[in-house]
Amino acid sequence: MLQDSYRRTVNVANSKGGHSLEFSQHVVDVVESDVVVVGGGPAGICAAVEAARNGADVVLVEQYGYLGGMATAGLVGPFMTSFSADGSEQVVMGIFEEIVQRMIKMDGAIHPRGLPAGSPHSGFFVEGHHNVTPFDPEAFKLVAFQLMEETGVRLCLHSFFVAPLVENGVVGGVVIVGKSGFQVIKGKVVVDCTGDADVAAAAGVGFEMGRSDGKMQPMTMFFRVYNVDSQKVYEYVEANPEDEGFQSFMEIARKKGEFPIETGLVGVYETHRKGEWRVNTSRMHDLDGTSVKDLTKGEVDGRHQVFAIFKFLRKYIPGFENAQLMDTAAHVGVRETRHIHGDYTLTVEDLVETKPFADAVGMYAYPVDIHDPSGRGHILRSIEGGIAYELPYRIMLPVGVENLIVSGRSVSATHEAAAAIRVMPCVMALGQAAGAAAAIASANDVSPRQIDVRQLQERLIANGARLPDRFQG
Ligand SMILES: Cc1cc2nc3c(=O)[nH]c(=O)nc-3n(C[C@H](O)[C@H](O)[C@H](O)COP(=O)(O)OP(=O)(O)OC[C@H]3O[C@@H](n4cnc5c(N)ncnc54)[C@H](O)[C@@H]3O)c2cc1C
Known part of the structure; x- marks a missing residue:
């Protein structure tokens, strides 16, 4: 049934000058929820599951007919390390570990614990390539669906994000389009896990493209x-x-x-x-x-x-x-696009010097890994002391907009820092943190910026995530 109307003004510019084109579109459905996650890649899967486990009514919007993002549509693998820099302990646990264990039971993965750097599963590379997780994208697709079914996440597949609902800098949902036409999914909190910060950019959040000269890491067809x-x-x-x-x-x-x-x-x-x-x-x-x-x-x-x-x-x-x-791959591999302007921007110094953060929501240890945006070079820079660096919650809070969290590849980080934290175990840890934060914000009717970070950390630990030892209690 046609319920509402979605109206948009499009500015069209060409060599003969610009003009505006307004189009309006009937909305076929308006869905209410607590948390809308846009993008069902590694980050979005973990965000949706964690938000649902924390009591939120969750809708997950994904453009493809399956979940997994680069891990499935992009055929990207293995999962890079989930271990500390010295390989002595696993620093990404939580939903990441749960997914790996489930895939192992299906003969769809090998646990990273026993896999040394330099193995065939690491492409024989050594630096940063210890304790990787080889996995089957088909197993990942099924496990992701099982998790959605078990946690009651409402899936909205074959649906592309069109525009955010924003009023006075407060996001209240998204417009999506698919075979059924245009739909509105309202949510108290929106979590942008599109990898490209599509929702944030459309909501007016500032961002950087790639490094300071605008160049981005190259694409790869796996x-x-x-x-x-x-x-x-x-x-x-x-x-x-x-x-x-x-x-x-x-x-x-x-x-x-x-x-x-x-x-x-x-x-x-x-x-x-x-x-x-x-x-x-x-x-x-x-x-x-x-x-x-x-x-x-x-x-x-x-x-x-x-x-x-x-x-x-x-x-x-x-x-x-x-x-x-x-x-x-069904989708060419995109290593880098937007890095949003967040309440904190992670730098390479934060990583290599393993800077502590009071709002840490995860840990990671993969080195800075930059494939030269314009040539054949490759830069690897490992952490200098400590077992892992810390991931502050504020990198997921976009400046100037409320009720929106950005997780996954496009969090607030410099080109160099993003080159370390973009890999899949890390974005899964970030996604889990984003989901817990969204559920807490929605339950308390506050913006994610206003939640009690200690409560967030406690929830994550209770749900199996690994935080720096001083928070483990
Ligand atoms: C070539 C290449 C090699 C890599 N190698 C490794 C590796 O070996 N190991 C490793 O761990 N990591 C590796 N990575 C990094 C890793 O794959 C990504 O950084 C990671 O998948 C990012 O996760 P994400 O959930 O943030 O985004 P994505 O995986 O990109 O997922 C985003 C999801 O959102 C959906 N989406 C996007 N836009 C919209 C929209 N507008 N509407 C609806 N849905 C939308 C997409 O379909 C997708 O499902 C590599 C990446 C690339 C590109």
């Missing part, structure tokens, strides 16, 4: 291959430890015009199934993941690169001679 002779790969790497990332083959092929990819390393990661490998090697530079034009170019160029890389692997890399192409 793909998987099977029928690899893994034993032969291991033997080559063991006999040639200096040939990190199979650079020698890459250089030979590049000279012959058989490796047209701007990267310094060949990234191949064995999955939880022997003989099956993920390939993280294509690089599409100077593209903006919030631009339809650039996303389109990334998808097209990415698939061209996949076939060039596949041919290269079969011709040059020992063990890949009979590899078969298994699949390519």
Whole structure:
């Protein structure tokens, strides 16, 4: 039944000048909830589950027909480390660990505890690559749905975010569109887990794009291959430890015009199934993941690169001679877009010096990991002392807007700091914290900025999340 009308003014600019176009659209449904989570990637899944477990009525909006974001649609994996910098203890627990345990029961993952740096699951890389979690994207999709069913999260799949409902700087829900037409999902708190801060940007929150010159980390089209002779790969790497990332083959092929990819390393990661490998090697530079034009170019160029890389692997890399192409990602991998302006902006110094925060809601230890936005370089910078850095709650509170939390990849952090905290175990810890905060704010009818942070920390600990020891009580 048609209930309401959604009205919008669009400013259209072209070479002949600009003009405004107003369109109005009937809204087919208005749904009420406590917490609306937009984006069902690793952060959004954890935010929705945690908010529901803390008593909130939750709606989760996702553009695809399944959850997981980059972990499923992007075929990204493994989960990078969930352990301390020295590998001695696990620092991301909570819903992350629960998901891993559930996938293990389905033969869909290997627990990170026993996996050393330099293993085939780490692409044979060492720095920052200890205790990774190889997993099956199909297992992740099912576990994510099971969690939604068990916690009563109302799923709204195949639905794209269109606009926030904002009045006097207070967000009260979102407009979404899908096959049914336009819908309004009202919520006391909205959690933006789109990875690109789509809701925050549309609500007028300020942000930075990538680093200070606006350049962002390159996109990558992941793909998987099977029928690899893994034993032969291991033997080559063991006999040639200096040939990190199979650079020698890459250089030979590049000279012959058989490796047209701007990267310094060949990234191949064995999955939880022997003989099956993920390939993280294509690089599409100077593209903006919030631009339809650039996303389109990334998808097209990415698939061209996949076939060039596949041919290269079969011709040059020992063990890949009979590899078969298994699949390519449904969505090109976007490493970086918007970093919102938040109440606190995390810096690289905060990470490497392991600065303590009174409002810490999680810990992490992956190094700063920057794939050069314009070339083949790669920067890795690890923490200098301490076992892990701390993640302050304020990086998720967008300046100038109430009742909105931004979690996941687009929290308030510099380009360098974001390059460390963007990986999946970390965004899952951030997502869980965002969900608990949203539920507390909604239950108390206050903005997330006004909640008692100590209560938030206690809830997270009670629900299995790992916070710095001084909060554990
Ligand atoms: C090439 C590449 C390699 C990487 N390698 C690793 C790795 O090896 N290990 C690791 O741990 N991490 C890795 N990462 C990082 C990690 O995958 C991401 O940073 C992480 O997935 C971010 O999680 P998120 O939930 O914030 O966003 P996403 O995973 O991007 O999820 C966002 C979700 O929101 C949905 N969405 C977005 N916009 C809208 C909208 N407007 N309306 C409705 N739904 C929307 C999307 O469909 C998606 O489901 C890599 C990333 C890339 C791109």
